[in-house]
Amino acid sequence: MKRTVAGSILLVFLVLFIPLACLARTIEPIVSTDWLAANIDNPRLVIIDIRKVEDYRAGHIPKAVNIFYNTWAVTAGGLRNQLPPIDDLTDIIASAGITPDSQVIIAGNTDIPPNRSGITRIVWTLKYAGLENVAVLDGGWEKWTAQKKPVSTAAVKPKPSNFQPRVNNALSATKEYVMSALGKEVIVDTRDPDFFEGRKKLDFVAKAGRIKGAVNLPAMSAYNQDGTFKSKKELADMAGRAVGTDLQKKIVVYCDTGRLASVWAYLLTDVLGYKNVRMYDGSSEEWMKDPNAPTEP
Amino acid sequence: MPAESQYKSYMVDRKLIDTDPHFTEGCPSCHRGDEKASSREKAHAGFVKKPSMDPGLCGKCHDKIAKTYKDALHFTTAGLRQGVSGRFSAREQKIFDEKVFQQSCRSCHASCGDCHVMSPSIAGVSTGLLKGHQFVAKDDGKTCATCHGGRVYPEFTGDFGGSADIHYQKGMTCLDCHKKAELHGTGVVYTSKTDVKEKPACANCHKPGSEKTEKAKTSHAQHKDRVSCYACHSGGVYTQCTDCHLGKGATPKPGFILGLNPRDKKTVTTLRITPTVRDTFASAGIAMEKYDSVPNYWGTPTHNIKKRTERTRSCQVCHVEKQDFLTRETLIKNGSRANELLLYSPKPIK
Numbered sequence: 001m002k003r004t005v006a007g008s009i010l011l012v013f014l015v016l017f018i019p020l021a022c023l024a025r026t027i028e029p030i031v032s033t034d035w036l037a038a039n040i041d042n043p044r045l046v047i048i049d050i051r052k053v054e055d056y057r058a059g060h061i062p063k064a065v066n067i068f069y070n071t072w073a074v075t076a077g078g079l080r081n082q083l084p085p086i087d088d089l090t091d092i093i094a095s096a097g098i099t100p101d102s103q104v105i106i107a108g109n110t111d112i113p114p115n116r117s118g119i120t121r122i123v124w125t126l127k128y129a130g131l132e133n134v135a136v137l138d139g140g141w142e143k144w145t146a147q148k149k150p151v152s153t154a155a156v157k158p159k160p161s162n163f164q165p166r167v168n169n170a171l172s173a174t175k176e177y178v179m180s181a182l183g184k185e186v187i188v189d190t191r192d193p194d195f196f197e198g199r200k201k202l203d204f205v206a207k208a209g210r211i212k213g214a215v216n217l218p219a220m221s222a223y224n225q226d227g228t229f230k231s232k233k234e235l236a237d238m239a240g241r242a243v244g245t246d247l248q249k250k251i252v253v254y255c256d257t258g259r260l261a262s263v264w265a266y267l268l269t270d271v272l273g274y275k276n277v278r279m280y281d282g283s284s285e286e287w288m289k290d291p292n293a294p295t296e297p
Numbered sequence: 298m299p300a301e302s303q304y305k306s307y308m309v310d311r312k313l314i315d316t317d318p319h320f321t322e323g324c325p326s327c328h329r330g331d332e333k334a335s336s337r338e339k340a341h342a343g344f345v346k347k348p349s350m351d352p353g354l355c356g357k358c359h360d361k362i363a364k365t366y367k368d369a370l371h372f373t374t375a376g377l378r379q380g381v382s383g384r385f386s387a388r389e390q391k392i393f394d395e396k397v398f399q400q401s402c403r404s405c406h407a408s409c410g411d412c413h414v415m416s417p418s419i420a421g422v423s424t425g426l427l428k429g430h431q432f433v434a435k436d437d438g439k440t441c442a443t444c445h446g447g448r449v450y451p452e453f454t455g456d457f458g459g460s461a462d463i464h465y466q467k468g469m470t471c472l473d474c475h476k477k478a479e480l481h482g483t484g485v486v487y488t489s490k491t492d493v494k495e496k497p498a499c500a501n502c503h504k505p506g507s508e509k510t511e512k513a514k515t516s517h518a519q520h521k522d523r524v525s526c527y528a529c530h531s532g533g534v535y536t537q538c539t540d541c542h543l544g545k546g547a548t549p550k551p552g553f554i555l556g557l558n559p560r561d562k563k564t565v566t567t568l569r570i571t572p573t574v575r576d577t578f579a580s581a582g583i584a585m586e587k588y589d590s591v592p593n594y595w596g597t598p599t600h601n602i603k604k605r606t607e608r609t610r611s612c613q614v615c616h617v618e619k620q621d622f623l624t625r626e627t628l629i630k631n632g633s634r635a636n637e638l639l640l641y642s643p644k645p646i647k
Contacts, residue, residue: 052454053468054438068454071466075459075533084460088605092466155468 027103029270050108062152069118080257097158103133110140110227121262130166139228173278185250189214190261212294217242219263254280310429349409369482377402379488383591412440441471448536453600499526525566532603541572556623556639558596569597592635615643
């Protein structure tokens, strides 16, 4: 009888905790070029190069699969940088040969803000699809080539996997969610101060300004000039000043289209350990055209 | 682009001159001028900036290609002439050929070097040599993308419309579909790209009947010869150019339009507005006496193909909601009377 009970307990333990163990992080959220070079033969690694096809063909990190940024983030409902429909997203992830066991590294250009934030946007997208072992290549393609690390021109065509998503809706926020969170959660505007203050706006955003009550934590302040991330301490200090140090605090990050915001969405959760961070995908492009959405100044 | 790299994009690599057989006879063999002259002015006397405007020059070695290329549409730009000619009387056609076609449309034709040596110049701007004056077999991103960068290329990469074409997603670029025979020509003189036998067709790779699902197989069989592939698989908005005036250009804006193909009025397809308006050529003295003979919309092979779209997901989008179909109300204002022949209303599903 005792043996049966013990067996049952063991079975329950296995059923409950082994899947969670599979999901737990086995890779740092930001990996260095040196780390990648040293681990490139790890069979679990899937390197995704998100640059244009032409750039990939001209040279890429050995073993990297090319899936261009515009595959992962689409225009939908008149809004830029939206998630693809889930069946399309499943196909995209499967086409890269990614399985729940994979350690996925996203690599791209880190020269200008849209390229830097494109990388984190895709990492966020993979997390939304239920993958936990995702990472950003620190400094990206520019650092890899500056260090004269090996480059290949052989296109990599992986065997598609039968990946099935486990959608994590807790990572994203709709306009309705943000409306209900006003005054209760920390709303973080990740655009440059000129945009936060309402001095500038992009053409496609209906009006200048910010979501009422938002604080400013610019996405590009997280980077060094060479496109690498600042140290964890520097990132923690910046984040702490903007949103406080309570890791349980509920936070919503946004920008103009849901691309820049992904930088802090990723850093706050995966590097700094904040537990409740959502990204408002519609961002200013959606918010500012709603006359009922509170704004300032 | 920093000034230094701009400068470098026009520099010819010395090592290349010493090793590439194209340079065996020296620069003047193509560019003319006098390499022994003592002053810059004399050295550049008679200088030819784009020697391959005469395909015969390349034909000294590449005779087969040069012979066919002189009749290929990229060289003749006959498609541009064909597109508007239906609107002209014989008298107007003569004026167009002399005043507009030679001076305006023909300036767009591609020399051999525009694709193989130096990025073509658009509105006076070129990104320079493709690779230090190497004769490059192909570099789609710098050549095709430059001339076709107004609409096709950004649609293909998803930079316009917001979602990359499935073929680009899979790592394909222009020349994976548009093969040498189509671009270099075969010796057959064409006046329109739609007539070119060697142009790509979806069914060349996606054989009917080879679909993986029954739903796709049935749907393809039901719509065969009645709906183009683009009509269902075009992923979203594409560029519509409107209101073109000679010398001033057109105004682009996004749109998605379905209607009957003007060249085959039995087939529903994606339509693109042709920017020719009634007074486009007024400054050249062409009133377009037969303006109403040709519609303001052409069937267009959109380059934003997706496996799944709103229309592949639901029959209702077309058969009940009739989304994006051209209607009398949505026709462009003061357009050609021929536009009405393109209207189509999908029938309800029985």
